Amino acid sequence: MSSIRYPEDSDLRRLLRFSSEDSLIWLGEHRMVLLHAGALAELRKELIESVGTEQARRILTRMGFASGMRDAELARKVRGAGDLVDAFVVGPQLHMLEGSVQVEPVRLEVDIDGRQFYGEFIWRHSWEVEAHVQTFGEVDHPVCWMQIGYASGYTTAFMGSFILFKEVECAATGAAHCRIVGRPVDEWPDADSLRTYFEADSIVGRLLELREEMEAMRRSIACRNKVPNLIGNSATFLHAYDLAVKAAPTSVTVLLLGETGVGKERFARALHDLSPRHDGPFVAVNCAALPDELIESELFGVERGAFTGAHASRAGKFERADGGTLFLDELGELPLSAQAKLLRVLQEGEIERLGDERSRKVNVRLVAATNVNLQEAVADGRFRRDLFYRLNVYPITIPPLRERIADIPPLVDAMVTRFCTLHDKRVAGITDKAMRALKAHVWSGNVRELENVIERGVILAPHNGWIEAEHLFVGAIPREDTAHSSVSKEGRLESRPAHGAPASLDLPDAVLDSGIALDALECELLHRAVERAKGNLSAAARLLGITRPQLNYRLKKNT
Incomplete structure (x- = not known):
């Protein structure tokens, strides 16, 4: 029997939460699904019979590998500040908590800095053994493929280098139990043959890649000129995008409507990139960012001496966008005088610089955008009615997120x-x-x-x-402190309201009714946790949901 002892797993059981309100199961921040072992067994059988033993083994191994790597993240978060062995055995303990197999440690040597690892474990009650033997009977090769993948993925993520586990005994071959050994991959003499089960390069993988390529081709045919910067497949987004694609080859003035931040400039760039003008300039102007007295000179240019400070002639945005696209964002903020000149540009295709009597022809495709209700602005007299009609030829409303x-x-x-x-x-x-x-x-x-x-x-x-x-700090985080069910030490589901307090006890009221001072309560709670952990400060910290340094600080403060 091993001298390695598992630490109390209450910190891990707290991670597993059953939320009855929204029918979700959580392990930390990762969603879990409770499946029948028989359903997994049927999936395993279908894989073996459809793609063969080798390909099925590869798929299930990689599936377990991905699961193990995710659980390694929990190990760092839950016990990362404590004893290294206690941190590592989070993996075996979670593997048991998740119902895969009973894990008994035999030998464990972990040296992260030196990249040295040796792990040996006994597995009992493997679901994969039961599933395989029930369908195919006893065999002459190990069958715990997904679990080997899990052990390898977990240890690889924990160590930061590829650690490969091998099943040296398997109950499916008639042995009393399964036995696994893990070492750095280079220490296995048959590493090359074992490594293939963890690699994506396989017949199935290539078939899946081919299917993805065909799907990509189908999407590209359906939307041949999709712009990479515009991402979305929802019906409302695709409707707006389809309108943009249809307008792009033409010279029609486009009015982009939508709330702030929906991506109006990205749509404008897409219109430019998909148009015959894509080799010409794309010039963007935020009308709201320009002072009223400078808007006309910025848009239409200025001649030397037109006003105080105009020491040189300068082309405006329309001239700079000649042969390309001019994007006017926040168009609703334009003053009425600038609106009149903009209307003339749209009607005549020519501009006049400030202080100049000469007209200049420009070949510009105009894309305008606003989050202002222009019809209301017209009714209020803040926006010219004739300009609105001229701009509203081809409106595209971009949906909010x-x-x-x-x-x-x-x-x-x-x-x-x-x-x-x-x-x-x-x-x-x-x-x-x-x-x-x-x-x-x-x-x-x-x-x-x-x-x-x-x-x-x-x-x-x-x-x-x-x-x-x-x-993320987005405010709508699904709360962990709402009522949920967790797993007791005996394996029963027990209801827990906010902060894990027993359902039958209003803990804050009980503390207040007791009359105990806050400092005394903290001191008693700290020492009770240390007693329950038999003096192991790392385990005590885990019981309290804090780090060991935080526990040390609080103990010193209360001494």
Whole structure:
């Protein structure tokens, strides 16, 4: 029997939460699904019979590998500040908590700095053994493929280098139990043959890649000129995009409507890139950012001496955009005098610089944008009616982000990639809970607000770690302190309201009714946790949900 003892797993059981209100199961911030072992067994059988044993083994191994890597993130978060062995055995303990197999440690040597690892464990009650033997009987080869993938993925992520586990005994071959051994991949003499089960290069993988290529071709045929900067597949987004695609080859003036931050300038650039003018200049002007007295000179240019300070002639935005596209953002903010000149440009195709009597022909495609209700502005006398009719030939309304929730995941993926490159940082992705928080948010700032949130998340997330809900600060984070069910030590579900207090006890009221002082309560709670952990400060810290340094500080403060 091993001398290695598992620490109390209450910290891990607290991570597993059953939320009856929204029918979700959580392990930390990752969504879980409770499946029948029989359903997994049927999937395993179908894979073996359809693609063969080798390909089925490869698929299931890689599936387990991905699961193990995710659980390694929890190990760092839950016990990262404590004893190294206690931190590592989070993996075996979670593997048992998730119902895969009973894990008994035999030998464990961990040296992260030296990249040295040796792990040996006994497995009992493997679901994969039961599933395989029930369908195919006893065999002459190991069958715990998904679980080997899990052990390898978990240890690889924990160590930061590829650690490969091998099943040296398997109950499916008639042995009393399964036994696994893990070492750095280079220490296995048959590493090359084992490594293939963890690699994506396979017949199935190539078939899946081919299917993805065909799907990409289908999408490209359906939308041949899709612009990479415009991301979305929701019906409302695709309707707006389809209108832009149809307008792009023409010279029609386009009016982009929508709330602040929906991506009007990106649509304007898409119109330019898809048009015959794509080799010409694209000039963008934010009308709201220009003082009223400078708007006309900025748009139409100025001749030397036209006003005090005009020491040289200068071309305006219309001339600079000649042969290309001029994008006027926040058009509703233009003063009436500038509106009159803009109307003449649209009607005659010519401009006059300030202080110049000579007209100049310009060949410009105008794209305008506003978040102002122009019809109301016309009724109030703030916007010329004739200019409105001239601009409103081809309106495109870009939907707000709250009306295209299905587009949030692909937008987030693209933004995470971009900001990781920008900040020279790698993150594993975004957790399921964080994605739910993003989908639940109102997004008054639309895509621009989402960009800011994701950039902050990339910066705050640990290197190679996950962007979690707490990194986003979006306000609509699915709360962990709402009522849910967790797993007791005996394996029973027990209801827990906010902060994990027992359902039958209003803890704050009980403390207040007791008359105990806050400092005395903290001191008693700290020492009770240390007693329950038998003096192990790391375990006591885990019971309290704080780090060991925080526990040391509080103990000293209360001494």
